[in-house]
Amino acid sequence: MTTSPLTFRAIQTSDLDQVDQIEQRSAEHPWRRAHFADSLTSGYRCILVEQNQHPVGHCIMMIAAGEASILILTIDKNSQGKGIGKQLLQHMIMQAGQSGCDTLLLEVRRSNHRAFNLYLNEGFSEIGVRRNYYPTNNGSEDAIVMAMDPSLY
Secondary structure, eight states, X not given: OOSSOEEEEEOOGGGHXXXXXXHHHHOSSOOOHHHHHHHHHTTOEEEXXXXXXXXXXXXXXXXXXXXXXXXXXXXXXXXXXXXXXXXXXXXXXXXXXXXTOSEEEEEEETTOHHHHHHHHHTTOEEEEEEEEEEEETTEEEEEEEEEEOGGGO
16 A cells, blocks of 8 residues: 555646656556647546655546546556555546546456456446457457446445
8 A cells, every 4th residue: 555645636738748658657558648638638637646746647537428437547557556546546436426427437458357356346337348449469358348426436
């Protein structure tokens, strides 16, 4: 678990280089810097999590018509396994609930058992599968679609 408190704040354009560095270092098939820039200009909920004023993760969530979708949630490779992902997820669930959403959706790689179990433990349920959704080094893999009602959190 984390030993010093985390802070959550909106990602600024000036943060994009650091966000990109975390993403490139930590994800097998990372988003590009342009994806994060597009998310900012689209008005998505773009959250940076910091520990000791140092970025350790980020999350992008789209909110529309009473529904929220977590598009990406990444914790820096050097900070994984410390409960930061759980706290960031909880923060995003609360944000969705406070925004009046009654559904929060996300997709997770079938092979990402750690994230899948985190989502289950935080109240998500599996609602479907997107076949061959994620690229892999030798093809593609399914995405498990999960949902919850953040107003009940």
